[in-house]
Amino acid sequence: MTSSTAVRIPEPLRSYLADACLAPLWAAMRSKLERNRLSPTGIVRVELDEEGTSRLGGLLGTRPAAGTVSVRLPLLDHALRVSAAQCGLLTAVTDLTGSPLTDRVLTRQRQSAARADLWARIDARLADAGLAAASWVPTWLEGLRTTGMLTRAGSDTAWEAADGALRALALLRTLPLHPAEQPDVPPREWQLAELAAHATADGHGLDEGRLAGILVLRAIAAACDIPLPESSAARRRLWERVSVTTDVVSGTVMVWHLNPPGDDPWSTMMRSRSQMHLVTHLTMHELGAASAATLVPPDASVHGCENPQVLQATARQRIPTTLICPSGNPAGAGWELLGRLRRDGARLSYHGDFDWPGLAIAARIFALGAAPWRMGSSDYRDALTSIRGDHALGLSGPPTPSHWDPALATSMTRAGVAIHEEALLPLLLNDLYTAAHNGS
Structure with a gap:
């Protein structure tokens, strides 16, 4: 609620009251009224000089001394109403301070x-x-x-x-x-x-x-x-x-040795990159541009990993088997690639971290039809006995079920140890070597 009455005190009284020596009085009155539900009650104490007290005294019919002056709002309201101002304190303060008053209590x-x-x-x-x-x-x-x-x-x-x-x-x-x-x-x-x-x-x-x-x-x-x-x-x-x-060019999925069989320019380019031993970062934009291409021959074996270190080591050793890596939770490009591979008839195998987020990611990828790759309870228990102490990390966060092997989540909860893919790198690389040698 605001006091919005636009009334101007007539001259010469307005100039008399608007003098700078009375500015502290009107500012104090404004603050008091806005905190007081716009009610002219109570007392305000304000510092005024001799000129200010003289002018106030002229309005009130009193002779206050310079310094701290106590002013009763009902008396000032009455004095204004019977003066040439012909208005109450709220209207006068609105005019003399330049804007309507606000009921701050009601506003709050x-x-x-x-x-x-x-x-x-x-x-x-x-x-x-x-x-x-x-x-x-x-x-x-x-x-x-x-x-x-x-x-x-x-x-x-x-x-x-x-x-x-x-x-x-x-x-x-x-x-x-x-x-x-x-x-x-x-x-x-x-x-x-x-x-x-x-x-x-x-x-x-x-x-x-x-x-x-x-x-x-x-x-x-x-x-x-x-x-x-x-x-x-x-x-x-x-x-x-x-x-x-968020866009079609930022999120990527990394691929190694992906050899689409077609004769179209994109498939030819991907095979050339494989021959050059290059890792490729695929975006949604690129996958969309190559939407007509077949990614793999039917029944082709494709492995997936969670962490880039696995793909990097595979590329460093030039293991000639197809490996994809979404770098954690797949972005849109990762899910698009996984879906395309399944529709093309690929046999997907996936390995991730033995921690709760890793299990959640694996569960969603397995739901697309991928098979677990060393992601069972026995694999976890074997890893516990073989890894170095500095590779054993504490599990944190809420547990995630492992529906493909319920005993895995139970074993992890009991051990309280997280094992990331990097700790199992030699074992995973050996699997990839074997897959390449067997042509699967």
């Missing part, structure tokens, strides 16, 4: 009610999306409250952004955002603009810098229990964790 109450309504609507939307019980939600909400980003945006803008973000989170039916999802179900792949159009009715609604996009990224970071990304590249990788591709 309305803002508080709007904030409470916003959080209630967010809670309701989380429940509708099946996310109310997700373990990351309290961390996400606390971060939003602590930063004040929604409060600063204003209630309407904040809800529009939160609504779009929550709709996007509901569409991203994938771990770790949705605890009820099965880890061995391949996630749906989204282009960021497509997801934004579905969630916000604006293809740019989740773009970098847009509040809705920031809210979704904060949720993904909370769900993955990682720090907030500080660079564009880190934000792109965070989107890729939930199978969202």
Whole structure:
């Protein structure tokens, strides 16, 4: 609520009251009234010089001394009304300070009610999306409250952004955002603009810098229990964790010795790269341009690994067998390549890290039809007895089931040790040598 009456005190009284010596009085009155529900009650103490006290005394009919003066608001209000001003204290202060007064108590109450309504609507939307019980939600909400980003945006803008973000989170039916999802179900792949159009009715609604996009990224970071990304590249990788591709040229999947059998220019180029012993980084853009090409002959053997070090060692030793590496959780290009290989009839075998994120990635790749490559409970137990002590890392994070071999997750929980692919490099390279020698 504001006092908006545009009344001007008549001259010469206005010039008398607007003198600089009385400016501290009107500023103090304004502050008191705005904190006092615009009610002219109470007392204000203010420092005035001799000229200021003289002018105030002329208005009130008193003779206050210079220095700290106590002014009762009801008396000043009455004095103004019976003077040539012919108006009350609120109108006079509005005129003399240059802008309408604001009932700050009422404003705070309305803002508080709007904030409470916003959080209630967010809670309701989380429940509708099946996310109310997700373990990351309290961390996400606390971060939003602590930063004040929604409060600063204003209630309407904040809800529009939160609504779009929550709709996007509901569409991203994938771990770790949705605890009820099965880890061995391949996630749906989204282009960021497509997801934004579905969630916000604006293809740019989740773009970098847009509040809705920031809210979704904060949720993904909370769900993955990682720090907030500080660079564009880190934000792109965070989107890729939930199978969202921000563009068709940034996310890649590495391939070694991929020899498409066709005579088209792209297939010929890929075979030439294999002959030159070059690793290739495939993007969604390139895979789209080569959409008509057959990637492998039917029943061809293709191995997959999680970490680039495995592919790098394979390339260094020039092992002539096809190996693909998505570098962790596959980006859109990785999922596209895996799907294409399966449709072309490839026999996929995959190995990843023996840690909880590694098991989650493996489960989704196995769901596409890939076979485990040394990813069983016996492989894990053998690795425990053979690796060096500095390669044994502590397991962290929530456990992930291993549906292809339930005993694996049980063994890992019991041992509490994570084993990354690098620790098993000699064994994996030997498998690749054998596959190349056998022509499989």
